[in-house]
Amino acid sequence: MITHQEVADRTGTEIPPHLIAQAEVPVATNWRQGDVYVMKHAAGPKGTGIDISKGAGHKVVAGEADRNSHILNGDGMFYPGRYRSDFDYGLLIVPAATDENPAPLAVLTHTDEHGSVAFGPGSYRVFGQVSHETEIRRATD
């Protein structure tokens, strides 16, 4: 576990005040944050990656006016694309530990109701929930 304060310090993100009470952020390998899943996945990256350590991170799912957005921050790269399913957002790769950064972590935060979750070194498939309507489609909040 790490704390929300550590997440805020490391990533420069603001944690929604009502989630501060959840002082600890789980470090996971397979997790669901609202309608976004992050699961350990052995795959090589495709295309050009996005450095999630830069600026405010990378919005995996961008909501209107910064509401309801899922944002990756911290250490690592995000490679948008399809890795198993049409509902993939992309592949997250968190680098191995080094002397300079002995405990790298990527953190998935949410601008509204969902708590944060952190991921250690490895590769992860980031994908969305579906809805079984007349055809299977990506679920929308």
Added chain:
Amino acid sequence: MAKIESLTPEQWAEVHQHRDQVIERCLNQPLDHNKIGQSIGACYEAVGEKPPLAIVWAPGPVAALAWSAILRAEGEKPEARQLGDQLGDQLWDQLRDQLRDQLGDQLRGQLWDQLGDQLWDQLWDQLRGQLWDQLWGQLQDQLWDQLGGQLGDQLRGQLWDQLWDQLGDQLGGQLGGQLRGQLWDQLRGQLGGQLNGAIASGWWLTDYEFWLHIAQISGITPPDEATLSLARQAADMLTPTMIIPLRGVCIAVDQHTALHRDNRNRLHCTDGAAWAWADGTQIYALDGIRVPEWVVRRPDPKRIISDELPNTEQRRVAMAHYGWDRAVDDLNLKIIEASDNPVWGTLYALPETLVERGQATLLVCQNASPDRDGTVRTYGLLASSEARTVVAAQASLAQLSESEWLTLEGAS
């Protein structure tokens, strides 16, 4: 001549600014009647017609169609030509075809070779495509569908009297009163036909705005000033949601009184009409799906699952608006399996009137984290029709096997 292959970030910002200004002008600002009127006159003259004697501002689309039908019928009667002997012929096709001939070929011919293929694709996507989507795909197409199906209903009763009187006022009482009683049956037959073209302004507009922006990109050799000026006039003429150009008179629809969209720019309002005009024309919509008024104002789960709503998309958005968790109790839905963990949820069978046969099951769950106000949201998800357990339903939402889904360490 070297083609322009890319734009600077500043130039892309100008593209986006142009797009936003067009949307603002068409949807959010009061319409500039004088400017639009002058543009209509210029476009009439460009295709060899006299400028209209009057530009009539209709309070909404139904009024515009009704007035058009009235004026056309009036113009056909020799004894009722108070507005002159040229009233009433539809000019839409003439305007569309002749302006396209005059402008389309010149704009394309002058500009096409000046940009690289990839840049055309990017501009098409960022400017024309997005304008098209917002003005036509999300709005005018819906209006077209609604009016096509419900014109007769919209005109019944008091609305007809009101629209007749308003048109008479605008034209100085020049309409023959004896026409009123004769027109109703005739009008109902004509109204649908008049839709053709009248609401296509968004489609046209995006085309002209697209070329006009490209013509002003730095380094481009633009078409001649007369072409650009006419293209500008055509785009301004098409600013209203709907215009009906007739010989002698042009009917334009004034700005709506309400427009509500969701964060994907789809028509959406949960407590009233999503799009409304002063003539009483209203479109109710949820998540971009048009629904009857009662679905928004007086939702009733029993009516929602009945045949009153003709398709499952309407039933789905209607039930989501009502609240799946409320509907579960009201409809006494049959439980397939209930988990002890409210985040995993309870799985229900859905009546076949609500979803297509065997299409889905309903998983009602709680969020794993509280909302900002401390409440925990309950929501319904459409899971696989084959799910017979909560785990199977959850796995189907993630497109995972049950064993894969069970490796999730948690949710937030």
